[in-house]
Amino acid sequence: MKNTLFSVMACFLLACSYGYSQNRTITGTVTDEDGSALPGVSIAIRNTNQGTITEADGSYRLEADPNATLVFSFIGFLNQEIKIGNQSVINVSLKNDINQLQEVLVTALGIKREARAVGYSVAQVDGSELVRKSEVDPLKSLQGKVAGVDIRTSQGTPGAATKISIRGNTSFFGSNEPLIIVDGIPYNNRQVTTSSQTSGGGAYSNGLSSLDPNDIASMNILKGAAAAALYGSRASNGAIIITTKSGSSSPGRKGMEVTYSGSFATETIANLPDYQNTYGPGSSFTYANANGSWGPSFASRDSIPVWPDYLSAFPGSFPASGNIAYEAVPNNVKDLFRTGKVWDNSVNVTGGNEKSSVSATMSFLKHSGYVPNSSFDRGSIGLGGNTKLDNGLTIGGNFSYSHTNQAGSTFGENQVEGASSSFARNLFLGRNWNIAGLPFEDANGYPVSTSNAQYDNPLWAWKHNVVTTKNDRATGNINLSYDITSWLNASYRIGINNYSLFRREVVDLGSRGSGGLGTIKEQNFNNKEIESIFLLNFNPAPIGKFDVKAFLGHNVNSRDWRDQLTTGNQIVAPGIYTLTNTKTQVADASDYFQRRLWGIFGEVSVGYDDLAYLTLTGRNDWSSTLPKSNRSYFYPSASLAVNVTKMLNIPEQNFYGKLKASWSKVGRDADPYYLQNTYVINTPFLGESSASINPSAANPNLKPEFTTDQEIGAEMWILKRRIGLDLALYKRISKNQIAPITLPRSTGFDETYENFGVISNKGVEVDLKAIPVQTDDFEWNVHFIYTKNKSIIEELQDGVTLIELAGVLTDIRPVAIRDPEKGIVNQPYGALYGTRSARDEEGNLLINPTTGELIPALEPGVVGNPNPDYKMGFSTGISYKGFSLNALLDYTHGGDMYSVTVTSMLGRGVTKDTEDRETSWVIPGYYGDANTGTPLLVDGQKVPNTTAISTNGLYFGETFAINSATEWNVFDATLWTLREVSLGYEIPKKFLTKTPFGSANLSVSGRNLWYLAPNMPKHTNFNPESASYGSTNISGIELSAAPTTRRFGVNLRVSF
Amino acid sequence: MKNPIIYIVFILSVLSGCTKDFLDVNTDPNSPTDISVHQLLPSAERGLAAVLGYTNDARGARGISTVLSVYMHQIVVRETPDQYGATGSEFNINGSWKGMYSPQISQGSPDYVGCLQNTEILIQKSEAAGNLRYAGIGKIIKAYALSLMVDIYGDIPFTEANKFAEEGIKYPKFDKGEDIYPALLAMLDEAIADLNNTSAANTLVPSSNDLFYAGSTAKWEKAANTIKLKLYNQIRLTTDVSSEVQALLSSGKLMATTTDGLMFNYGTSISPEDRNPAYSDYPAGQKSNYISPWFYSTLKGYNAIFSGIEDPRIPFYFYQQLEPTEASQNTAEFRDGGFLSIYFGSVGRNRDWSQDQSMTLVGVYPAGGKYDDGGAEKIGATSGTGAAPLRLLTYADRLYIEAELINAGLANGDVEAVFNNAVAESFKLVDYVSSKAATTAPKLVGTAPATSYQEAIEMAFGEATPTKQLEMIMTQKWISSFGFSVDQYTDYRRTGYPILFDPNDPTMAPGGFVQPPINGNFETPGAQPLVPVQRSRDYPLSLPWPTDELLVNPSAPAQKTPSTYNVFWDN
Known part of the structure; x- marks a missing residue:
């Protein structure tokens, strides 16, 4: 296989030549209207490729033909042209171009164009804006600064990717990120x-x-x-x-x-949740070595058995009784992290x-x-x-x-x-x-936790x-x-x-x-x-x-x-x-x-x-x-x-x-x-x-x-x-x-x-x-x-109503969907598709009469x-x-955002959101048939739900957090x-x-x-x-x- | 420099010269565009096994038995198959359908695993080259696979399925199950003719790459005939099949020994992975397949089915991680000494605790797991081997089918002798599997418990009415086929047997509560607490079609109501 570099280079051969003529030395200083020296002003000899640039003190020196015209130009100032004639010292005062302040745009291929000549949107961000704000990621520095640019962060750990998109998504599966040059x-x-x-x-x-x-x-x-x-x-x-x-x-x-x-x-x-510190693990106010903090209140019980995995790894570290105090550790999440x-x-x-x-x-x-x-x-x-x-x-x-x-x-x-x-x-x-x-590891270096x-x-x-x-x-x-x-x-x-x-x-x-x-x-x-x-x-x-x-x-x-x-x-x-x-x-x-x-x-x-x-x-x-x-x-x-x-x-x-x-x-x-x-x-x-x-x-x-x-x-x-x-x-x-x-x-x-x-x-x-x-x-x-x-x-393709844009989980995935027959049109790119709860024709939730919980809908749908x-x-x-x-x-x-973290905080009963739990709840809705997902009718009438469930049940089960239909795990991300x-x-x-x-x-x-x-x-x-x-x-x-x-x-x- | 045009012309001529062949770099150097049938057969066979057994996503297996073993009350899970809740978007239903028709990538390896499309190419290539042994095997795989799809779903894509590559059919229509079955029977005949075609070139023939029979034509022919027998038996309620089954039973070309069984071999290798997907609870931290208390109670002789007769296959079937007097991680819902599980349809407060190190797991027979020698070890990744074969259709099954046919008056023979043979063969199968699984399990056949169990069952069978005999045939077949649940599900829908646990049956769960074994849990002396159970959906007469198919196939029918949509043979 031919080496690509060479084959690309072989496409080119550049020749060049040069010429010169009889010249005289010209010197001078360029200033602005206030008389301050202007360094970096470009001085071109008209109709030639020659010229120079002023120094830090605004001075310049060049050789030119007496018949030539000098063109002084500098960004932000009006061009000035001076015919040399018999002059050997030419001092110039450039006038501000009110129109042109910062108004030279870099367009495609790095070609500079005057802003007034550009008929499309270009935004410029100066390098200095990117560096002073304790941000190490150049894309994150753009957040909130440029209209039309959507910056999304990902994980909060160092180096994690940042997503950038400009004016939305144009491709189902291809990259939707801009070209970076x-x-x-x-x-x-x-x-x-x-x-x-x-x-x-x-x-x-x-x-x-x-x-x-x-x-x-x-x-x-x-x-x-x-x-x-x-x-x-x-x-x-x-x-x-x-x-x-x-x-x-x-x-x-x-x-x-x-x-x-x-x-x-x-x-x-950036922030931690407001944790409740009243109830510990278990369910229905009964202690168990469980993930959910739905157990008894800390006030109601003195001790619990040491978690078996900790006990077997570090038998000497716990009381001989095998029990430890049952008490909240309010900072247990915070203490995992460092500065x-x-x-x-x-x-x-x-x-x-x-x-x-x-x-x-x-x-x-x-x-x-x-x-x-x-x-x-x-x-x-x-x-x-x-x-x-x-x-x-x-x-x-x-x-x-x-x-x-x-x-x-x-x-x-x-x-x-x-x-x-x-x-x-x-x-x-x-x-x-x-x-x-x-301790977090045992003698073999294996992990130890409340449930390995x-x-x-x-x-x-x-x-x-x-x-x-x-x-x-x-x-x-x-x-x-x-x-x-x-x-x-x-x-x-x-x-x-x-x-x-x-x-x-x-x-x-x-x-x-x-x-x-x-x-x-x-x-x-x-x-x-x-x-x-x-x-x-x-x-x-x-x-x-x-x-x-x-x-x-x-x-x-x-x-x-x-x-x-x-x-x-x-x-x-x-x-x-x-x-x-x-x-x-x-x-x-x-x-x-x-x-x-x-x-x-x-x-x-x-x-x-x-x-x-x-x-x-x-x-x-x-x-x-x-x-x-x-x-x-x-x-x-x-x-x-x-x-x-x-x-x-x-x-x-x-x-x-x-x-x-x-x-x-x-x-x-x-x-x-x-x-x-x-x-x-x-x-x-x-x-x-x-x-x-x-x-x-x-x-x-x-x-x-x-x-x-x-x-x-x-x-x-x-x-x-x-x-x-x-x-x-x-x-x-x-x-x-x-x-x-x-x-x-x-x-x-x-x-x-x-x-x-x-x-x-x-x-x-x-x-x-x-x-x-x-x-x-x-x-x-x-x-x-x-x-x-x-x-x-x-x-979409004729006959196709949905394509999965990426495989995530069975219960939640981004899709492109368009199904006029079901009235599903004008759906956005990447709509979240997942399981839902059954509803009646008026949109009321259907309730399982046996449990008082929701009924899964027979078909998934757009949930966000x-x-x-x-x-x-x-x-x-x-x-x-x-x-x-x-x-x-x-x-x-x-x-919208599908959030496992939020869902888990609710479903595990750890935040103050679920602290008020010694009451029971009736989900508003009507009784339904779980076989068909339709309302149960008594004498042709729907029957309102009166079956009460606990707060625990409200967030753990076929309800609103863990184990529920996906639609309840999707939140507005304003x-x-x-x-x-x-x-x-x-x-x-x-x-x-x-x-x-x-x-x-x-x-x-x-x-x-x-x-x-x-x-x-x-x-x-x-x-x-x-x-x-x-x-x-x-x-x-x-x-x-x-x-x-x-x-x-x-x-x-x-x-x- | 005075004439720039010269430069422009020069440069453009250089540019145009450099483009020849420059763009011809679009041939994939990574993947072949053609492949030998030698490599296709193992893919097709592995794909078949992957969609019929249990799910292990990390090795490309999305198996329908994960759902159906719950519906057949051998396994209990907390996920949606509980209470017959699996909808068309259920993971295993979608996954096994997809893997049946087309390959899909496995999560944990670079492999693509799938059955029918690879089989289709295998058949085409081998027919074109006159490699008819390969063609015959391909047709048996195809006919067998599609017959199971009809059994599971009713109407399925058949005539237009797998025709995209050649005919560009993008939206295969769904054919009626009753139209598909005859075509499959004909395909099996064609396959047998191909296997026995002596004039075929057969320049390429299968050998060790045939993961079922190592290339044995004779065994494949027996498998094909036994599949035919099974299919005829399945349609016996709607079609008169007596002459067909008589012919098959007297042909001498049905499975006749343990090793004739259609069994997909698995190995012990962790990487590359070739263990039985049912083994996946062993390496998993969180384990999901509980043993159904109903299945356990039946084997223990606790319920009316084989009351008082304990099945000596239990230590091969299940592994108890707990000593009888060892505390469980969390409060147990169902405990019987060292056995720990949860109920189908449970809404009890102890259902959802993690019991990964306490629950009883699938053992050596269904999964290549650990033989239960009473050691009550905590199960880890290498506690067993995972090398148990997936038993799709065994010699024992063939005998149970024959017993059923005799019982139904469609075949001649001594039903007792055939049934006893079937049970004896089921026991042999346990030893066969445990030797395949390379475990240290002792031999079962010939032990005193085995002999006395078989005698007790034989005696009960001899005394039973024909209806009770049918129940015993179907129940023993259900026990024997633990590990593969498609035929169990078909048998249950056809015959109503075995009797399954129903949370809504007041004799099984009076007032919506079930009683775990009295004194089963040393932690709660006396009766264990009652467990509330429920079932909000009716028994599904077929599985819902996968949503992923319906969504993108305009030729597909509207989703069915599983509790009323029956397969054509189900009268």
């Missing part, structure tokens, strides 16, 4: 899942966790397909363009600057001269979680630079390497056969279980059932750029992103998982992506009132990944966690995948008199994963921006308005190897090798799938830019998805890949910024965002929608002299969060003159300081942000997840 090269953000997160997997991280937020210079979020159309296939969910510091150094800054930032934060579990710590240190060095620059970043993060033995460490180095050669060719490149090391334990639904979750009982311990006050068969002692599990993941990511790219003429630039970039993961999962000897015999899994995963982009950038001078910009490009992308997973069963020698120390080994996976794509693309943008800009793009891809006859596909986009200010002829200081509209189509190919039926080789059975047909049927006739996206919006600024509003409305339709349609199993297959189905996403985004008070010393700013998105299943109705973020900042105070509050309205508060002080420069420091900033910050989930059972204090499935498509399901965290930190940033 770092320094021009796609960055694989995949969560590698080793064991099912339903039954004992770890809190796996997503790929982006290997990126150090300290090294991020900026993030640009291309929300709509129009913005991202040029990236093709993978950008139908939008794109995030990240530029690192080492990847963004630009020539012109002379000298060197060193910046150090360091922070330290403490981390605790976590985050240490983050980073040093960045930048330097350069007129023609070259270099930037290096080194950083190290050490994060230990509130769960003992959970941690996430990350070390990274990056180096980038570029230089402009005398022949006019600019060469740049950057390389980075990062290593992460994550450790933690297992999660999931402990009830699944063979599973062991380290959170199996943690938040609903029997109220007298003194887990933290008693039911759950692993969590302290033992955290120490022994350990999931460790080591990631190594190396990225590198080289870029070349050459101005062929003043209006034509050619550039080429090739880069590699290589990601390797090694993971080991241990279920240790003695755990209830693996029958106590121990299992070790080892996974090696490697993903390599090579991207090559050649661009010809046309930038001609305006022709009359028309300003035309265009480019033409060629892109080659190659991805391959290898996945090897081996399970070793039966650990031989305790304490040694290698595959060689297991009795037998089974290869679970040994797979290699490869896909390639190339495309040509282009964009033409025509502006008329700063009044309107029309941009057209087109791209044609050729993909390896589609059948030869269908592998080529084309998709276009168009966008329009209209400058209302200019149209109405209003001064821009008073009002600036832009209307935008766009339409686009993005094509998407399949995953590899969907075109041919295959067999699976099974592990030997009784020594016989065997193979089975793969029940996922192939389809040799797949076509590309397409998403079309329409967006209209408006941006406006009033009151000298003190108030700004950005509105967007969009509608996105994804059709002909390449997705497996679920087949009836009687076909002999489980699914077959087809082009089918329609998902729509419609939404509104509002971004409002205001500066209510602004004086020389004082500023108060506010920022509000609002996001509403509805992902609706519009069509995990997608929030809308989200809001409200942030505000006050700055006074060197002080600044910032706060961010975010709000999620609606969205949530208020005080996400960030920070107070900073920028030490005035005058205090630093006698120190080596150029600047110094000290801040204290808090994260997730407060939350309120008003629709969760009150005393559970449950934060619905915790979830079990990381960055996968499964949301709204929590299976005893680790709760969220709260952090306090101090941050220091100094530069030399």
